[in-house]
Amino acid sequence: MELPEKFCERMRQLMNQEEYAQFISSYEEPRSYGLRSNPLKPASLKHLQLEPVAWCNTGYYYRQEQRPGIHPLHEAGAYYIQEPSAMAIAPLLDVKRGEKVLDLCAAPGGKTTQLAGEMKGEGLLVANEYVSSRAKVLSQNVERMGVRNCVVLNETPQHLAQVFEGFFDKILVDAPCSGEGMFRKEEIARQQWSLDNVTICEERQKEILACAVRMLAPGGRLVYSTCTFSPQEDEYIVEWLLETYSDLTILPMNKVGGMEDARVQWSRHETQDVKRAARLWPHKLRGEGHFAAVFENTRTKEPVTNSNGKKSKAKKKSPAVLQVITAYEEFAKEYLDFTIEGRYEVFGNRIYLVPEQMIPLDGLKVQRAGLEFGEETKGRFTPAHALAMALTDKEVTNSCELGDKAADYLHGEVIHTSTSKGWMLMTVDGVSIGWGKGTGTQIKNHYPKGLRK
Numbered sequence: 001m002e003l004p005e006k007f008c009e010r011m012r013q014l015m016n017q018e019e020y021a022q023f024i025s026s027y028e029e030p031r032s033y034g035l036r037s038n039p040l041k042p043a044s045l046k047h048l049q050l051e052p053v054a055w056c057n058t059g060y061y062y063r064q065e066q067r068p069g070i071h072p073l074h075e076a077g078a079y080y081i082q083e084p085s086a087m088a089i090a091p092l093l094d095v096k097r098g099e100k101v102l103d104l105c106a107a108p109g110g111k112t113t114q115l116a117g118e119m120k121g122e123g124l125l126v127a128n129e130y131v132s133s134r135a136k137v138l139s140q141n142v143e144r145m146g147v148r149n150c151v152v153l154n155e156t157p158q159h160l161a162q163v164f165e166g167f168f169d170k171i172l173v174d175a176p177c178s179g180e181g182m183f184r185k186e187e188i189a190r191q192q193w194s195l196d197n198v199t200i201c202e203e204r205q206k207e208i209l210a211c212a213v214r215m216l217a218p219g220g221r222l223v224y225s226t227c228t229f230s231p232q233e234d235e236y237i238v239e240w241l242l243e244t245y246s247d248l249t250i251l252p253m254n255k256v257g258g259m260e261d262a263r264v265q266w267s268r269h270e271t272q273d274v275k276r277a278a279r280l281w282p283h284k285l286r287g288e289g290h291f292a293a294v295f296e297n298t299r300t301k302e303p304v305t306n307s308n309g310k311k312s313k314a315k316k317k318s319p320a321v322l323q324v325i326t327a328y329e330e331f332a333k334e335y336l337d338f339t340i341e342g343r344y345e346v347f348g349n350r351i352y353l354v355p356e357q358m359i360p361l362d363g364l365k366v367q368r369a370g371l372e373f374g375e376e377t378k379g380r381f382t383p384a385h386a387l388a389m390a391l392t393d394k395e396v397t398n399s400c401e402l403g404d405k406a407a408d409y410l411h412g413e414v415i416h417t418s419t420s421k422g423w424m425l426m427t428v429d430g431v432s433i434g435w436g437k438g439t440g441t442q443i444k445n446h447y448p449k450g451l452r453k
């Protein structure tokens with residue numbers, strides 16, 4: 001594999017001869033493939049031969065030729081395909097049900113969906129992505145994985161910091177970086193790499209982190225991660241955070257499965273605490289490589305905030321809004337049997353469930369306001385695909401197991417079978433995959449046209 005010359009030169013200077021040889025030869029080895037099972041949509045994965053990933057209790061290695069990405073259970077959100085070392089990051093936040101959590105650089109959503117699985121649908125998860133096309137992909141993945149409590153935003157960190165000062169219990173900054181840990185996976189990462197870009201990334205990371213620190217609640221936790229090896233974006237950044245923010249302390253980490261201490265000698269001022277951060281190296285474990293550090297905000301005093309005091313005022317609902325809510329409630333009475341926390345928000349003819357702790361959405365670039373329930377047209381309610389993906393067959397009055405017809409359903413075909421009439425949740429191996437509408441002799445296909453295979 002052809003690696004950028006200046007990258008090799010830098011690594012050669014940083015490492016001793018023996019380690020450099022091991023590091024470089026890892027690029028000639030085949031890479032490992034991983035998937036993470038989704039606790040929100042449990043399924044049997046017996047059809048795959050899996051080996052556990054040491055640092056993630058839902059993570060597994062799979063063999064490339066098994067191609068789990070083309071199985072209907074993938075479309076059903078039973079698992080997320082994710083590079084194994086990337087699975088080490090979300091657990092570091094130690095999220096608890098009911099917390100307010102921000103994933104500031106979230107697309108395509110590997111770590112967001114992992115956090116969502118740990119939160120079990122309770123609390124507030126804000127997933128933000130700066131690049132709008134990537135925010136759409138993030139939103140699709142949040143939907144596929146059946147997440148109920150996530151608001152997807154397409155904002156700058158600077159604007160978020162103004163709105164959410166001191167608001168979040170947990171913040172993840174999985175920063176845009178020079179991507180040296182992607183070299184084996186993506187040729188484009190090798191082509192786009194340059195020493196100048198490393199420096200640009202370092203500056204950008206500091207700007208993003210300055211915003212993240214402002215949004216961290218007293219006692220809150222911040223996790224910083226990259227998928228690159230350059231000390232400028234790893235040890236330097238950790239040291240900079242500790243030198244700049246006296247309220248931040250770096251926490252020790254449980255380094256398992258071949259993770260190593262970060263290297264104090266690679267920081268600018270040899271700050272000893274830097275070693276608490278972790279390096280995941282491709283020549284030391286089965287993964288492409290990552291860097292991670294965990295910080296705690298030791299400040300105890302509440303800051304003056306914009307957001308904490310901001311509550312959604314109960315606005316008088318217009319007749320049009322009431323019509324949408326009524327249509328949903330009638331649908332829910334007939335077809336749903338579930339309770340879920342949050343507040344209704346209506347945008348045009350669409351109704352969403354927004355997590356209770358979310359502040360008013362006005363003035364924010366919202367990609368997904370929460371869980372979309374569906375839309376009303378002329379008094380008739382059509383449930384959203386997102387709602388189907390977030391439900392289990394126990395939470396609906398009618399469901400239909402597709403079995404060997406799953407591929408037909410994903411193609412958009414009508415399912416011929418005698419059925420009851422009305423909306424039904426379609427499932428694959430018991431996991432929801434979309435809506436169908438029974439006529440008595442067949443089920444009309446409501447799998448979204450844009451997702452059909």
Ligand SMILES: C[S@@+](CC[C@H](N)C(=O)[O-])C[C@H]1O[C@@H](n2cnc3c(N)ncnc32)[C@H](O)[C@@H]1O
Pocket residue numbers: 086104105106107108109110111112129130131134156157174175176177204208
């Ligand atoms: C390493 S990726 C995130 C991967 C994601 N956490 C996951 O696990 O799937 C970093 C993200 O930061 C976004 N980004 C780029 N510039 C940014 C900026 N100035 N501020 C915040 N995010 C930015 C990128 O578009 C990219 O999606």
